[in-house]
Each structure stands twice: as structure tokens, then as C-alpha cells.
Amino acid sequence: MWPHKKINLGLDLQGGMHLVLEVDTQKAVESTIERITQEIRTFLKKEHIRYVNLDRIKGSQISVTLRDPEAIEKFEKLLDDEFENLRQVSRDQDDNGLTVVMDIPDEEADQIKRLAADQALETIRNRIDQFGVAEPDIRRQGEGRILIQLPGIKDTQRAKDLVGRTALLEFKLLDDSHDIQAALKGSVPPGSELLYQINENQETGRIKKVPYLVKKRARLTGAYLTDARVQIDSQYNEPYVSIDFDKKGARIFERITEENVNKRLAIVLDKTVYSAPVIQEKIAGGKARVTGNFTTDEARDLAIVLRAGALPAPVIILEERTVGPSLGSDSIRKGLISMIIGGILVVLFMAIYYKGAGLIANAGLLLNIILIAGGLAGFQGTLSLPGIAGIILTIGMAVDANVLIFERIREELGLGKTPRAAVDAGYARATLTILDANVTTLIAALVLFQFGTGAVKGFAITLSLGVLSSLFTALILTRSVFDYFLINRKIRHLSI
Amino acid sequence: MQFIKPDINIDFIGKRKIAFAISIAMILISAISLLLHKGPRYGIDFAGGTLIQIKFDAPVKLDDIKTGLKSVDLGKSSVQLFGQEADNEYLIRTDRSVMTTEGFSGQVAKSLVDSTGVKVAIRRVEMVGPQVGEDLRRKALFAMFYALLFITIYISGRFELKWFTSGGITIALIGAVYLISLLNVSIPFLMAAALAVALVLFWFLDLKYALGAIVALIHDVIITVGIFSIFDKEFTLPIIAALLTIIGYSLNDTIIVFDRIRENIRKYQKSKFPFIINKSVNETLSRTILTSITTLIVVVALFVLGGGIIHDFAFAMIIGVLVGTYSSIYVASPIIIALQEFTKRK
Numbered sequence A: 001m002w003p004h005k006k007i008n009l010g011l012d013l014q015g016g017m018h019l020v021l022e023v024d025t026q027k028a029v030e031s032t033i034e035r036i037t038q039e040i041r042t043f044l045k046k047e048h049i050r051y052v053n054l055d056r057i058k059g060s061q062i063s064v065t066l067r068d069p070e071a072i073e074k075f076e077k078l079l080d081d082e083f084e085n086l087r088q089v090s091r092d093q094d095d096n097g098l099t100v101v102m103d104i105p106d107e108e109a110d111q112i113k114r115l116a117a118d119q120a121l122e123t124i125r126n127r128i129d130q131f132g133v134a135e136p137d138i139r140r141q142g143e144g145r146i147l148i149q150l151p152g153i154k155d156t157q158r159a160k161d162l163v164g165r166t167a168l169l170e171f172k173l174l175d176d177s178h179d180i181q182a183a184l185k186g187s188v189p190p191g192s193e194l195l196y197q198i199n200e201n202q203e204t205g206r207i208k209k210v211p212y213l214v215k216k217r218a219r220l221t222g223a224y225l226t227d228a229r230v231q232i233d234s235q236y237n238e239p240y241v242s243i244d245f246d247k248k249g250a251r252i253f254e255r256i257t258e259e260n261v262n263k264r265l266a267i268v269l270d271k272t273v274y275s276a277p278v279i280q281e282k283i284a285g286g287k288a289r290v291t292g293n294f295t296t297d298e299a300r301d302l303a304i305v306l307r308a309g310a311l312p313a314p315v316i317i318l319e320e321r322t323v324g325p326s327l328g329s330d331s332i333r334k335g336l337i338s339m340i341i342g343g344i345l346v347v348l349f350m351a352i353y354y355k356g357a358g359l360i361a362n363a364g365l366l367l368n369i370i371l372i373a374g375g376l377a378g379f380q381g382t383l384s385l386p387g388i389a390g391i392i393l394t395i396g397m398a399v400d401a402n403v404l405i406f407e408r409i410r411e412e413l414g415l416g417k418t419p420r421a422a423v424d425a426g427y428a429r430a431t432l433t434i435l436d437a438n439v440t441t442l443i444a445a446l447v448l449f450q451f452g453t454g455a456v457k458g459f460a461i462t463l464s465l466g467v468l469s470s471l472f473t474a475l476i477l478t479r480s481v482f483d484y485f486l487i488n489r490k491i492r493h494l495s496i
Numbered sequence B: 001m002q003f004i005k006p007d008i009n010i011d012f013i014g015k016r017k018i019a020f021a022i023s024i025a026m027i028l029i030s031a032i033s034l035l036l037h038k039g040p041r042y043g044i045d046f047a048g049g050t051l052i053q054i055k056f057d058a059p060v061k062l063d064d065i066k067t068g069l070k071s072v073d074l075g076k077s078s079v080q081l082f083g084q085e086a087d088n089e090y091l092i093r094t095d096r097s098v099m100t101t102e103g104f105s106g107q108v109a110k111s112l113v114d115s116t117g118v119k120v121a122i123r124r125v126e127m128v129g130p131q132v133g134e135d136l137r138r139k140a141l142f143a144m145f146y147a148l149l150f151i152t153i154y155i156s157g158r159f160e161l162k163w164f165t166s167g168g169i170t171i172a173l174i175g176a177v178y179l180i181s182l183l184n185v186s187i188p189f190l191m192a193a194a195l196a197v198a199l200v201l202f203w204f205l206d207l208k209y210a211l212g213a214i215v216a217l218i219h220d221v222i223i224t225v226g227i228f229s230i231f232d233k234e235f236t237l238p239i240i241a242a243l244l245t246i247i248g249y250s251l252n253d254t255i256i257v258f259d260r261i262r263e264n265i266r267k268y269q270k271s272k273f274p275f276i277i278n279k280s281v282n283e284t285l286s287r288t289i290l291t292s293i294t295t296l297i298v299v300v301a302l303f304v305l306g307g308g309i310i311h312d313f314a315f316a317m318i319i320g321v322l323v324g325t326y327s328s329i330y331v332a333s334p335i336i337i338a339l340q341e342f343t344k345r346k
Helices: A025-046 A069-082 A106-131 A156-164 A180-184 A247-259 A296-308 A325-378 A385-414 A419-451 A454-488 B016-036 B062-070 B104-116 B130-160 B163-181 B187-204 B208-230 B237-267 B273-305 B308-330 B332-345
Strands: A016-023 A053-057 A061-066 A087-094 A097-103 A137-141 A145-151 A169-173 A192-200 A207-215 A225-233 A238-245 A265-269 A272-275 A287-290 A315-323 B049-056 B077-081 B089-094 B120-128
Touching (some): A016 A156, A025 A053, A025 A069, A061 A069, A069 A097, A106 A137, A106 A156, A156 B104, A169 A207, A169 A247, A192 A272, A207 A265, A238 A247, A315 A325, A325 A385, A325 A454, A325 B120, A325 B273, A325 B308, A385 A419, A385 A454, A385 B237, A385 B273, A419 A454, A419 B237, A454 B237, B016 B208, B016 B308, B016 B332, B049 B104, B062 B077, B062 B089, B062 B104, B104 B120, B120 B130, B130 B163, B130 B187, B130 B208, B130 B237, B163 B187, B208 B237, B208 B332, B237 B273, B237 B308, B237 B332, B273 B332
Antiparallel strands (some): A061 A097, A087 A097, A137 A145, A169 A265, A192 A207, A265 A272, A315 B120, B049 B089, B049 B120
16 A cells, blocks of 8 residues: 555564664773773883882873883873873872872863764764665764664564674784783783684584683774675684785784794784784785685675774663564554554545535545655654554544534534535634634644654654645635535535 | 434533542542553663563473573573464563673573474664663653643643743743752752742743643643553653643643633633633534544554554553543633632632
């Protein structure tokens, strides 16, 4: 019944997935702070400034403790020269020495958050474009939220993984100067961290976690990546993802491999080690591969997320609504059936109660439904299940205007007026009442539209369209039909 | 054909004390039910949580489903038949809301197949995080509040030409609500307070039509919510849509009566106010009943044939239409008389 090309069906009718994500923008600030902390560490080493402690604390603050006065002086100079955008939160002198706590100014943190949200939106849009979904709808919702609508999507889990994955690719050197056993017992050396490789035995399904002690500082990240493609390993017949770096990335990669021959380089994706090969020789050309027992789909999705880039901060799924296509078509069928049955009953009722005039009202009713459908198509509205309910409700309420007019006409006829005078008086008197009564429904519908999400908005739209079109049909259309019969056909007796 | 004869003259106003008693009793019952149930039962839209709709290929035992679900850690969960028995459809609800991220629906399907031995399809998954639930709850209350407020300005403006007074009240109320909402008070309390203040203002500023309309609307919403609570049905987004539609619908009836009152005041200038009101209610009775009938026809059709998802929405509409029709006859207009008598006594 609905011309599919023109009226957009809501996700609840055609099946699909609706997601609301929240970008954890605070994490973007934290990772900026983490990066600055690593930079400070590198500077301190390079300038031979002796420090007692350097760490990121409370998520987004940097704490440095120095003891000898010379080091403090050098450190102050370093801050002035290289880190002038850091804000000092506190300075405490105690037995350990001087502890300086710093963070970044609020405006800058806000800027980072804003950028993170923008970039996350862009990245997710890229990923979904590459995944290939027909007519996805991806938009910002408020400060740090992203609304994603994927109509007709079947493999919802895959889509969620694709959207929700941070996909931060990092190359980190293994820390071989410290004992991993000691680290596992809790004494992780500063500047290093414990990460795990997860191996799943595909036959038994058993999961084994292999720990690695790696340097915190990422030597190279996915930011320098230009391409990522799925390849099949000819030896093991296993898919892997080959990545290409841009010129700068290739130079960095070349330098790392040159300086660290015979050391191990961990390829880390979202804090999980995928592999940690030993560097055999200097690698030029900027190519690397990510391996790890992938299925073809997994490798393909990984290539997509790597190409689209990492999310600047992790995202959390706040809301998910998934409707299977069979449920959607069920809903359409049931909605249409109740609309047709309800409609027929109302039409019968009007025809029996008001006879000829009832037929005129019924013609108006039919036109009403066509107008609502046309309105939906014209305004690019979306028809949802509550939207169908709205149309059904309109069928019941649209005849109200006609009832008001007809009752008025009957009253006027009862006073002994001629049919023509009665119709004139009936319309004249009822018009204002009808307008008044409908404005309030319109107010409720508009408030609903403002407040509503997805499906409820659909209801508000069809209800408003219904109110407007029933005003038109009752006040203008049925009026002209009456006039035609009374003036042109000179009917003497009103069938009402 | 005619159900209601044109010369009908029922003494509605004379019986208004009985009507008030009935209304107050219904409101009390609603309030008691809400108290016993510890407030409205929020669906996952407002409480947060996960809802999964599943359909089996063949009949299964409810117990088998429950056993199957035990092997997946669902937290507090419930299983319920959805729609007709023959459909083999069930709804699973849990109060957890994060798990859908980790291949959760797949696990549920797998363990259900294991426990029942019947193929199962997941037809719908809805997950709402607690944050979103809270947001939606707040937004829903604000929506109801603003709908009521805007409607009352419109009524005071149209019927008593007091656009400025009612507009002023509205701006003051919106401002006050905004300021208080900054203080982090509980929203239901805030709304109740704001409505109470609005009612008092309408009373003392003698905005009788607005007062009558808003009392009738609050009456309708409370009773509908109360009946929902008595039947232990869930509040979801579509139910809020239904409540707002009921507000619009019930007002529709009320306005048509008010309109007639306004017309009759001019026509019968010498008559007493209660007589005019009773006459107006009688004159519009035929239309009120007819429109209720046609609307009821379609919402009942929706209730019976529309399928499970829209079932509760249709149920709310049925109650709303019935209560709304009652209130526009027995609540809205008698309130006007009550206010009239009050101001005369002063």
C-alpha cells in the first residue's frame, strides 16, 4: 500500500539497528596527558635531569618529584621552554623532595574533548561507509553523543564491533631489561606496562593469555597509516592485514627497526598484543603486517577500522534498539490490518448514522489518509509503528470535525431552516470550534515531536499531519461537496 | 439515525457532587495503587536495562527457557509470553544494560537452543543504559508539563482574552522550573510543585476556563497512570506518547463544551450560570459521544489487531478516551461553576 521509494520506513518497520554512543572524551584528555608525560620523561633523560618520580595521576594530572636543587632548576627551565601550556596545580616540598603537579588548562581540555567528539563522528562515518550499509544515518546528538541508524543490517554484532572498536594500533618495544615475572607479581617498572596476547585454541575454545612487558611509549601508531588490506598468508593459508605507512611513518619505522635489531617489537591493538616478532634487520619501505588467527570477516573488519583510523577516545554504547526484518514486516502487516478494519468500521458507522452526509465525510476520510501519506513523502518523514498508530488514531478523530458540523446542521434544521441555510450556519458556527479544538491536539503533537526520539517522533509527525489534513478535508473539501449538491444540483432534501 | 435526541436535558450539574466523589475516589485508588507499587513501573526506556524478543519455531516450555537463561549471566531477569500463545514469542527482560556489547544476544540464542531443543530467532533487542533512561524520564516529564502549560495559555487566551496574564504565568513558571532544576531536585516533585502553583495561580487570577481544563487533564492523566499501575503495565516511550495524545484528545472535548458555554452566555444573558453550563453540556453531548465512539472503534481495532508492540499503547488510549470523555462532561465544566461560586462568595 505504501510506495516504498517515497515514504521512509522507520527501523521498527523495516528492521535494522539504532545505536546511541557516548564518546568518553575524558579519555582523550587522559591520553593527551599520558603522551605529554612520556615526552617529559624523554626530555628528562636527554637533558640528564635526575628525578625521583614521574607519573600520570588522577587520570589527567602529571606529578613530578625532584630532589636536588640543580635538577629542579633545569626542570623549571624545561617547563618554560618546552611545556609552557602546562598549568601548575600544586607544589609540595617534603622529605622526598619537591613534587610538582601539573595539568592542562580547562579551555584546552574542552578543546581536546570537542575535537575528540568530532573526530569520532567522522571516523565512525568512514567505517560504516566502508562497511557498506545502505542509507546509514549518523549524526551528533548533544555534546559527546553519536546517533547511528543502520537500516536493514543483519549482522548486528559485527556492526557493533566495527563501530565500537577504538582501533588504536601501536608499535611498542618489549622491555627486556626488566624481569617479567617480577612485573607479574606487581612491580611493573615505571615507563613500562604489562599487556597480554590472547590466544584462542580454535578446536577446544580454550583461551590462553600470554603476558608481555612492553615500554609504555608507543614508537609508532596507526596515525601514519595510509592503507590496510586483507591478504592471505600463502604458507598457512590464513588471512592477515597488511598495512602501509606514509613517508614519515615509513621513516620512523625504518629508524626503529634499525636501532633495535634483535629486539622484539610488539604490535598492539587496543591494549592487546597481536604479535611480538623479533626485528631481524632494518625494514625500509614502510610495510608491516598484523597477524592473529583471524577469520576472513574479522580481517576485513580490522582492515576497515585501521583504514578509517582510530577513535580518539573509546566509545560506550548507551542505547541499542535492534529489530529483525521479520518482526518489522509483521508490524507493518498488523498495523495495516488494524487500520483497514478500524477504518471500515468507522466508515460504516458514519454511513449508517449520517446517511448521505456520512458518505461525504467518508470521502474526506479517504482523502485524509492519502494526504497523510503524501505529507510523509513530501516532508521526508519517517513512518514508524507508532506512526501507523497515529494514522489509525487520525481516522477515528478526523471524522470528529465532520460530526461537529453535521450535529450543528441537524440542530439548525431542527430550528426549521432550509437545507442551504442550515449548512451555511452549521459550517459557520462549527469552524471556530473545530479550529480551537484542533490547535490543542497540535500543541500536544508538537511538544511530543520536540521531546521524542525516533519512533515517537514518527507518531508526532503523523498525528500533526492528520490534524492538519482533517482540518482541510472537513472545512474545505466536504463543504464544497455540500455546496455542489445544494447549489449546482439544487437538492431540496438533506440526507443527514 | 440518532442516539441522543436534540431535546435531551440531563441534569449533569445537579449531580456534580456525585461525579466529584467518583473522580476523587478514582484518583485516590490510583494514588494508592501507585504507592503500593512504589511508583509507576518503568519499562527499560526509563529504567535502563535490556529487552529481548524471541520467537521459537515450535512450542516450548517456559521452564526450559528459564533454565537456558540461567547459563547466561543475566542478573535480575524475567521471561514473559508475548502476544498469542500460538506465536511462541517471548520477552526477556533484565535490568542489566551493558552486555549487549559483547556478543550477548548470540549467547542467549545459543543457550536457549541448547535448553529447549527448538530453533529460536531473536527478533528484537532493546538496550537502554541507565543514563539514557534517566534522561528520557526527565524529558518525558518535562514534555507532559510543557504540553499542559502551553495548552492552558492557549485556553486562557482564546476563552477569556487573557493572553498577557496567562503568558506571564507561563514565563514565570518556566523560569522557576528552570531555576529549580539547576538545584538538582527530584523532577517528579518539581513538576508536581509547578502544577500545584499553576493551579493556585489560575484560581486566584480567576482564569476559570484554564483551571477547568487543566484540572480535567490532570485528572485524566492521573487516572490513566493509576489504571496502568493497577494492571501492572509498563511505562515506555509510546505510553508517554499516548498520554500526551490523551491530553490533546480530552482537551478537544473540553474545548467544544467551553465553546458552547461561551456561545450560550451571549444567547441567554439572563439565565443563571449553572443552567447555561448544563444546557451547553447537553447540546454538545451527542457530538461528544459520537466522536468517542469513532475514536474507540479505531483504538479497539488497534488493541485487538495491532500486535504486541502497540498493545499497551492502544490500551492507554482506550482508557484515555473513556476517562477524557467523562472528564469533559463531569469535571471541566463543574469546576468552572465551583470557581464562579467561590468568587461570588468573596
